[in-house]
Amino acid sequence: MSARSRAAWPLIAVFTAGYLAAYLLPTVVGRLSAGLGLSPAEAGLVGSTLLLSSATAGFTLASQVERHGPRRLARLGLLLAITGYGAAALTALIPLVVAGAVVGGLGSGTATAVAAAGIATQRDPHRASTLGLLAVSATAGALYLTIPHLGGGHATPLAAIALVAALAWPATRWLPCAHRAGRPAESVGIAEAAEEPGVRLPHRRSGTVLAATMLCWSLAQNALWGVSGRIGITQAGLSEVTVGMVFAAGLGAGLLGVLGAGALGARLGRAVPIGAGTALIACCIVVSSSARGLMSFASGEILWNVFYPVVLSYLIGLSASLDPRGRWAVLAGSASSLGVACGPLTGSLLSQYAGYRGMGLVLCALLLLIAAPLSAVALHTSGRPLVPGSIRRRGGTPAAVVAGRAGASVALLPQIGVPEQEVAEIPITSRARKRRKVLAS
Numbered sequence: 001m002s003a004r005s006r007a008a009w010p011l012i013a014v015f016t017a018g019y020l021a022a023y024l025l026p027t028v029v030g031r032l033s034a035g036l037g038l039s040p041a042e043a044g045l046v047g048s049t050l051l052l053s054s055a056t057a058g059f060t061l062a063s064q065v066e067r068h069g070p071r072r073l074a075r076l077g078l079l080l081a082i083t084g085y086g087a088a089a090l091t092a093l094i095p096l097v098v099a100g101a102v103v104g105g106l107g108s109g110t111a112t113a114v115a116a117a118g119i120a121t122q123r124d125p126h127r128a129s130t131l132g133l134l135a136v137s138a139t140a141g142a143l144y145l146t147i148p149h150l151g152g153g154h155a156t157p158l159a160a161i162a163l164v165a166a167l168a169w170p171a172t173r174w175l176p177c178a179h180r181a182g183r184p185a186e187s188v189g190i191a192e193a194a195e196e197p198g199v200r201l202p203h204r205r206s207g208t209v210l211a212a213t214m215l216c217w218s219l220a221q222n223a224l225w226g227v228s229g230r231i232g233i234t235q236a237g238l239s240e241v242t243v244g245m246v247f248a249a250g251l252g253a254g255l256l257g258v259l260g261a262g263a264l265g266a267r268l269g270r271a272v273p274i275g276a277g278t279a280l281i282a283c284c285i286v287v288s289s290s291a292r293g294l295m296s297f298a299s300g301e302i303l304w305n306v307f308y309p310v311v312l313s314y315l316i317g318l319s320a321s322l323d324p325r326g327r328w329a330v331l332a333g334s335a336s337s338l339g340v341a342c343g344p345l346t347g348s349l350l351s352q353y354a355g356y357r358g359m360g361l362v363l364c365a366l367l368l369l370i371a372a373p374l375s376a377v378a379l380h381t382s383g384r385p386l387v388p389g390s391i392r393r394r395g396g397t398p399a400a401v402v403a404g405r406a407g408a409s410v411a412l413l414p415q416i417g418v419p420e421q422e423v424a425e426i427p428i429t430s431r432a433r434k435r436r437k438v439l440a441s
Contacts, residue, residue: 008128009174010175011115011132011169012131012172012263013118013134014074014077014114014168015111015132016132016136016168017165017168018054018108018109018110018112018115019136019144019162020056020108020113020114020161021051021085021104021108021161022108023137023139023140025340025344026142026226027157028050028154028157028158029044029046030044031153032201034382035152035154036097036154038094038411040348044226044345044348045283046101046155047101048341048342048344049102049105049341050101050102051337051338051341052264052281052338053101053102053109054105054109054334054337055108055337056059057105057113058109058112058113058330058331058333058337059331059334061110061113061114061330063325065117065118065326066117066325068174069177070114070117070118070175070176071173071177072177073110074114074175075113077110077113078165078166080106080110081104081106081108081165082165083165084101084104084107084162084228085100085161086159088100088104088158089154089155089156089158089375092324101158104158107165108161109316111168112333113334115132116316116329117326117329118175119320120321120325120326120328121326123322124254125317126261126265126317127262129320130313131262133258133261133309133313135313136227137255138255139164140251141251141254142246143160144251145158146250194272198425201327202322203322203328206322206377206380206381207323207332208342210315210318210319210322210328211319211332211335213334214319214335214336214340215339215341217311217315217339217367218338218339218343220339220343220363220366221281221344222284222340222342223343223344223363224288224289224359224363226346226347227344227356228264228301231356232291232297235356236291236293236294242294246297246301247301249301249302250301250302250304254305254308254309256306258309260306261310270314270317270335271375271378273311274311274374275328275375277310278368278371278374279368279371280307281311282364282367283364284307285300285304285360285364285367287299288300289327289356289363290357290360290361304364315336316332317328318377318381319331319332322381348376350362353401372425
């Protein structure tokens with residue numbers, strides 16, 4: 001196994017355990033409502049509380065991963081997830097279920113923070129985030145197909161999340177006690193200065209814009225996800241079994257989208273996939289929210305699930321590129337979790353007062369509005385020369401930009417503070433002229 005694979009796969013395992021609760025949120029909320037007798041609003045509030053606790057953990061730990069070490073924090077997060085979700089699955093007392101969901105959410109947020117910070121230190125953050133999304137999508141898809149056959153009640157999905165966290169525990173053995181120990185040797189030199197205590201966040205304006213827009217982006221996605229089942233049953237006139245089959249097909253399409261994002265890589269940069277993908281998602285939301293039959297509902301949901309993980313993988317890679325310590329990756333991921341938590345409530349309120357089609361139009365306008373700043377951040381931060389006056393190759397491309405592209409060795413990057421070498425002019429005399437001078441002498 002290569003050094004890069006050894007560094008990446010434990011992070012992917014922790015990433016899967018941390019992200020899984022958000023992916024299974026619809027079935028968790030549905031089972032809480034059916035199994036504990038909660039109203040849909042009350043069950044949704046429990047799900048939002050779970051995700052809010054996860055976002056809180058991410059915001060709290062944004063700059064603490066290196067101080068405490070990835071291995072220790074990952075094990076703490078997984079332990080909290082196992083304890084919290086496991087305890088919630090073993091009881092039917094609503095206060096204990098809520099408390100277990102909060103503790104489990106803290107564990108999920110802690111594991112996600114460790115994974116996001118670790119992915120930012122990889123040589124290719126987009127590739128690592130794509131593998132993580134592929135793993136969590138495949139796990140969630142398998143559970144969506146398995147959970148309905150394991151009986152009703154709220155215990156099954158919560159126990160499944162706890163089980164995945166337990167299965168990810170052995171992977172923490174290969175996580176370093178500190179980021180420096182687990183980072184590839186080539187990336188240590190670049191981030192060494194940034195790891196000194198007290199270093200301020202780089203790219204503050206771009207990072208703030210990215211975090212704010214990712215909150216709105218995730219809110220729009222989960223506003224639709226939270227009411228998709230009701231759209232299919234009440235507006236499109238489909239049965240619950242048919243709606244479940246559409247969701248399963250959408251998850252399968254999401255796997256194809258993740259594979260496509262991994263194959264595309266950095267060929268188009270980040271701005272085009274993020275901006276164009278967000279616009280396509282906006283169109284899919286309108287199609288799905290306006291569905292009156294199986295074809296329109298299935299088309300909107302499946303296409304939406306294709307483009308959603310593609311754009312998300314590029315957003316994770318973009319946030320990871322803003323700070324080699326991974327702080328912006330954690331902050332942007334926590335903002336995204338906050339949007340996920342508020343999404344179902346937003347979708348319910350919009351659909352109640354504006355109808356499903358009106359909700360889709362509002363979410364479409366929101367996504368089209370934030371597509372511009374998302375693309376601007378990607379354009380502003382991708383390929384920026386690291387030092388002023390960088391040497392230009394023939395054709396005008398800065399050498400720092402060429403070296404910074406995906407696949408290039410990090411050793412090619414000019415180091416900050418290194419003085420440029422002076423260029424000395426060397427006169428060239430032809431051999432024939434030299435011969436004439438010798439003969440003349």
